[in-house]
Structures are given as C-alpha cells and as structure tokens.
Amino acid sequence: MSNSKILANGVDVYYGSKQALFGISMDIKEKEVTALIGPSGCGKSTFLRCINRMNDLIEICKVSGSIKVDNEEIISEKTDVVSLRSKIGMVFQKPNPFPKSIFDNVAYGPTIHGLVDSKNDLEEIVHSSLKKAGLFDEVKDRLNEPGTSLSGGQQQRLCIARAIAVNPEIILMDEPCSALDPIATAIIEELIDDLRLNYTIIIVTHSMQQAARVSQKTCFFHLGELIETGETNKIFTNPDNTKTQDYITGRFG
Amino acid sequence: MKQEGHIVKSYDEEIRDIKNNIVDMGSLVENQLKDSLQCLKDKDTEFAEKIIENDNVIDKAYNTLDQSLVEILGKRQPMAADLRTIFSAIKINKDLERIGDHATNIAKRVAVAEIVLPEKPSRDIINMGAQVNIMISEVIKAFLEFSDQAAKKVWLMDRQIDEEYLGILRQLLTYMMEEPKRITACTSLLYMVKDLERIGDYVQNIAEDIYYAVSGEPLFDGNPDPTWEAILPKKK
Numbered sequence: 001m002s003n004s005k006i007l008a009n010g011v012d013v014y015y016g017s018k019q020a021l022f023g024i025s026m027d028i029k030e031k032e033v034t035a036l037i038g039p040s041g042c043g044k045s046t047f048l049r050c051i052n053r054m055n056d057l058i059e060i061c062k063v064s065g066s067i068k069v070d071n072e073e074i075i076s077e078k079t080d081v082v083s084l085r086s087k088i089g090m091v092f093q094k095p096n097p098f099p100k101s102i103f104d105n106v107a108y109g110p111t112i113h114g115l116v117d118s119k120n121d122l123e124e125i126v127h128s129s130l131k132k133a134g135l136f137d138e139v140k141d142r143l144n145e146p147g148t149s150l151s152g153g154q155q156q157r158l159c160i161a162r163a164i165a166v167n168p169e170i171i172l173m174d175e176p177c178s179a180l181d182p183i184a185t186a187i188i189e190e191l192i193d194d195l196r197l198n199y200t201i202i203i204v205t206h207s208m209q210q211a212a213r214v215s216q217k218t219c220f221f222h223l224g225e226l227i228e229t230g231e232t233n234k235i236f237t238n239p240d241n242t243k244t245q246d247y248i249t250g251r252f253g
Numbered sequence: 254m255k256q257e258g259h260i261v262k263s264y265d266e267e268i269r270d271i272k273n274n275i276v277d278m279g280s281l282v283e284n285q286l287k288d289s290l291q292c293l294k295d296k297d298t299e300f301a302e303k304i305i306e307n308d309n310v311i312d313k314a315y316n317t318l319d320q321s322l323v324e325i326l327g328k329r330q331p332m333a334a335d336l337r338t339i340f341s342a343i344k345i346n347k348d349l350e351r352i353g354d355h356a357t358n359i360a361k362r363v364a365v366a367e368i369v370l371p372e373k374p375s376r377d378i379i380n381m382g383a384q385v386n387i388m389i390s391e392v393i394k395a396f397l398e399f400s401d402q403a404a405k406k407v408w409l410m411d412r413q414i415d416e417e418y419l420g421i422l423r424q425l426l427t428y429m430m431e432e433p434k435r436i437t438a439c440t441s442l443l444y445m446v447k448d449l450e451r452i453g454d455y456v457q458n459i460a461e462d463i464y465y466a467v468s469g470e471p472l473f474d475g476n477p478d479p480t481w482e483a484i485l486p487k488k489k
C-alpha cells in the first residue's frame with residue numbers, strides 16, 4: 001500500500017543466543033495510532049526499539065530482517081542512524097526530563113540537530129512544541145525552572161514536547177501513562193488523538209482500555225510472535241485468535 | 254471460541270451469576286405466560302388478579318439484574334466475548350421484562366372480560382400461546398448452552414407464530430363481521446393474539462442477541478443468504 005509509513009518484514013531479534021522476536025511483519029500506516037499490546041516480556045519494547053535503531057545501544061542485541069521507513073531500509077549498515085532518529089521521537093514509560101530548565105529540555109533537540117538559525121527561531125519552536133503538547137499554559141511563566149520540578153504528568157508532556165520539537169514524523173511511546181494518574185492519563189490520551197493528525201504514532205500499553213481508546217490499529221504480541229493485528233474495534237469486540245481473546249478478556253494467555 | 258476461566262476467579266462467578274439470573278428471569282416470564290393462558294382457559298378472574306400482581310416480581314427481578322449488569326460493566330470493563338455477553342444480557346433482560354408485560358396483558362384482558370369469549374378462537378390462542386412458550390424456553394436454553402445455532406433455530410420458529418397470528422386475526426374478523434354484538438369479546442381476543450405475536454418478536458430479538466454474543470457476527474449482516482430469503486415470511 002502506498003501510505004505505509006513503516007513496513008516490517010520478517011524481523012528477528014536476538015539478545016545473545018536468546019531469540020526475543022520471531023519473524024515480525026507489520027504494516028503501519030501514516031497518521032494512525034497503532035497500539036502494541038501483550039504480556040510482559042513478549043517483545044513490545046524490543047520491537048519499538050528496532051524502529052529507531054535504539055537496539056544498537058545494547059551490545060548483545062542482533063536485529064535481522066527488514067524494516068522500511070518511508071520505503072527506505074533501516075536495518076542496514078548503510079542506514080544514516082542520526083537522520084533516522086531525527087525523524088522519530090520517543091517517549092518512555094518514566095518521564096525522563098534532562099536536569100535542565102523546562103526551556104532547555106525542549107530546545108536541546110532542535111539545537112543539536114541544527115534546526116534553528118536564530119534565538120527567535122528557537123523560542124518559537126520551544127513555545128509551539130509546548131503548546132502542541134498541551135503544556136504551555138501551565139509552564140509559560142516558569143520556563144527557566146528545572147524540568148524535574150514539574151509533576152509526573154507535566155514531565156511526561158514535557159517529554160512529548162521534547163520529542164515533537166525536532167519535527168519528527170513518527171512518535172514511539174513506550175507505556176507513556178503507566179506512571180500517571182487518571183487525569184494526567186486522560187490529558188495525554190487527548191493529546192495523542194490531536195497529534196495523530198500530523199504524526200504516525202506507535203504506543204505500547206498495558207491498558208486494554210487505553211489501547212481501545214487511542215488507537216486505530218492494534219497488534220497483539222505473545223512470546224515474541226505477532227499473533228494478531230487488525231482494526232482496534234475488531235480486536236476488542238471480536239478478535240479472530242483465541243490467544244488474543246484470552247489475553248484481552250483477562251484469561252490465561 | 255473455547256474459553257478458559259478468568260485469572261480473577263470472582264469475575265467468572267459474576268458471569269455465572271448473570272447467566273443464572275437470566276435463566277431465572279426466563280422461568281419467571283415463562284410461568285407468567287403459562288398462568289395467563291391457564292386463566293384464559295378457565296376464565297378465572299380471581300386467578301387473573303393474582304397474575305397481574307405477580308408482574309411486580311418480574312419487574313423487581315429485572316431491576317436487580319439490570320443493576321448487577323451495570324456494576325459488572327463498570328467494575329470489569331469487559332472485552333471481546335465477555336463484552337458481547339454482558340451487552341447481550343442487558344438487552345435480553347429488558348426483552349424478557351417486556352415479554353412479562355405482554356403475558357400479564359393477557360391476564361388483564363381476562364380480568365375485565367365479563368362477556369363470553371367465543372370458544373374456537375380462544376382455543377387457538379391458547380394453543381398459539383403454548384407454542385410461544387416453547388420458544389421462550391428454547392431461547393433460554395440457547396442462551397444457557399451459548400449456542401448460536403440453537404438461537405438461529407428459535408429465530409426461525411417465529412415464522413410459524415406469525416402465520417398463526419394472521420390465521421387467528423382473519424378468524425376474529427370474520428366473527429365480528431358476522432355478528433357485531435361479538436365485537437367487544439373479539440376485540441379482547443384480538444389484543445391477546447397481538448400480545449402473543451409481540452412476544453414472538455421479542456424472542457426473535459433475544460435469539461439475535463445470543464447469536465451475536467456467541468459468534469460476534471450479526472444474525473443478519475445486510476446480505477441475508479439466499480437459503481434464508483427463501484424461508485422468510487413474505488413482507489406484509
């Protein structure tokens with residue numbers, strides 16, 4: 001299909017001699033939210049880290065197979081990892097602001113990627129990123145305070161602003177709400193829905209309800225295999241696979 | 254799809270309770286209809302009063318079950334087959350309550366009928382009622398067995414009911430035309446036969462809900478297959 005943003009084909013991942021992913025193939029469309037669900041240890045984070053080549057940082061990790069982003073192979077020696085990562089923002093389970101000011105947290109990416117020419121440009125990017133992340137109004141008077149002084153939910157939105165600031169096309173989120181209360185979670189979910197208009201989003205979540213609320217496609221992983229993938233509505237009302245059914249209804253997987 | 258038990262055992266118990274309560278609701282309305290038909294047969298107005306009183310029991314059972322279904326939705330946030338089961342149970346419970354109302358209506362007509370009801374159509378109505386009651390008990394059985402095929406079978410039984418309905422209707426019209434002083438009595442019977450016809454429709458709704466809960470597919474998806482088309486009653 002023409003509007004595939006990410007196309008994985010037969011992706012295997014090993015940590016040393018232990019295989020963590022088995023022949024994962026997936027077609028992720030542009031400007032959709034795809035949820036990855038599955039029991040702990042099934043390989044969701046591992047797959048997410050393949051997409052921005054973060055597994056490179058784990059010495060024993062070996063990735064093979066093919067992943068194309070915008071039709072370009074990224075599992076290759078020749079891949080320009082820096083430019084790939086500038087296309088892809090990532091948000092982690094635990095909000096991890098740098099030990100710097102709120103402003104600098106967001107300014108960091110655009111600065112090192114050389115996206116700005118002037119101080120005015122930078123301010124513009126920081127403000128608009130904070131606005132898109134739905135945080136600006138809460139922090140506009142304290143941009144010089146440390147990012148770590150914010151609440152957990154605010155820190156997570158700061159991390160989203162930081163991810164957006166480099167103008168990525170894809171945002172990867174690994175359990176972004178697991179440390180947040182229901183209100184902060186609702187705000188992030190609303191934000192994801194807004195971001196969908198401009199970004200392709202992949203989110204790992206342990207909350208079935210969250211996956212059902214925010215995503216259009218859902219992929220169910222089990223023991224390193226992709227068991228079922230389909231329209232979110234279908235997966236949560238009438239999945240095809242018994243394992244998917246057992247998992248999402250709270251039975252033994 | 255074969256189902257294991259839930260990791261949370263109390264969830265299994267709650268679902269089991271729901272199923273038992275639906276079955277109980279089913280027995281209540283089945284009895285209500287059986288009693289109403291008996292009281293029509295005996296023209297027993299005293300019994301009719303008791304039956305009318307008994308509708309409160311059905312309403313109460315409906316409310317209690319409805320409440321626990323809302324609670325389970327909120328507490329467990331069911332997914333997939335569980336979601337479909339709970340959602341169907343909500344609708345089935347409501348339809349059973351409505352069936353109870355229609356069954357009670359028959360007793361109400363008997364209670365106010367001071368006139369002699371014509372023999373033949375009364376007997377036909379009682380027979381039709383007995384068939385409707387079999388549908389109720391079969392549809393509850395389909396729910397208990399969680400069988401889409403059994404539900405489909407019950408759905409088809411309504412075809413017969415609709416035919417009976419039209420037959421009795423014609424019969425009553427003839428009676429009324431022949432002898433206008435029977436109009437009051439025949440009107441009472443007309444209402445009763447309509448009540449039974451409606452009950453048949455509610456049983457069909459329930460069969461559709463069961464079919465969906467089990468299979469995840471609607472009984473009709475807008476493209477009814479030709480074998481269905483052939484056996485369906487013609488549009489009136």
Ligand SMILES: Nc1ncnc2c1ncn2[C@@H]1O[C@H](COP(=O)(O)OP(=O)(O)OP(=O)(O)O)[C@@H](O)[C@H]1O
Pocket residue numbers: 015020038039040041042043044045046047058
């Ligand atoms: N750095 C690593 N070194 C060795 N093995 C790893 C490493 N990271 C993950 N694994 C193994 O790979 C498998 C998949 O792990 P992964 O973190 O991708 O699972 P997950 O689906 O994200 O689980 P969770 O929901 O708990 O986050 C697990 O068996 C895990 O032990």
Ligand SMILES: [Mg+2]
Pocket residue numbers: 044045046174204
């Ligand atoms: Mg993980």
